[in-house]
Amino acid sequence: MKKYELNRKQYERIRKMDHNDMKEYLNAVYENRYRAGERAASEKAAEVPDLVGLEEEIQNIRGIGGAKARAVCEVVKSFFERKVAGPDETGSEISGE
Structure with a gap:
């Protein structure tokens, strides 16, 4: 799986977030990685x-x-x-x- 890289612009945006913004951001990151994992698992399961x-x-x-x-x-x-x-x-x- 691809390693997640945090660039300077994202770092500055995250650093300025309040509690609610950080919670939403982390939930979005989690959901994206979860869906990517599901896709990878279904592709692997599709092999005979x-x-x-x-x-x-x-x-x-x-x-x-x-x-x-x-x-x-x-x-x-x-x-x-x-x-x-x-x-x-x-x-x-x-x-x-």
């Missing part, structure tokens, strides 16, 4: 996780062979892709249950 090695781990489960492990991996991958895409055409989100 890397599933390399999942098939091998699934094959370690007794009774699951290569074909079934591939099928499970495809279902998991499509689930994550739908989850990233957001609400489906009916307008409801995928619950994950």
Whole structure:
């Protein structure tokens, strides 16, 4: 995240603020950083996780062979892709249950 820099002009303006002005200024700074954090988190959450090695781990489960492990991996991958895409055409989100 970008480091916040305070220039001389902002410093002089802040230095002359009364209690109420300072409170409003700090609330605005907090809200801006909070929204920036939300955007960054949603962008990171929108990425489909890397599933390399999942098939091998699934094959370690007794009774699951290569074909079934591939099928499970495809279902998991499509689930994550739908989850990233957001609400489906009916307008409801995928619950994950």
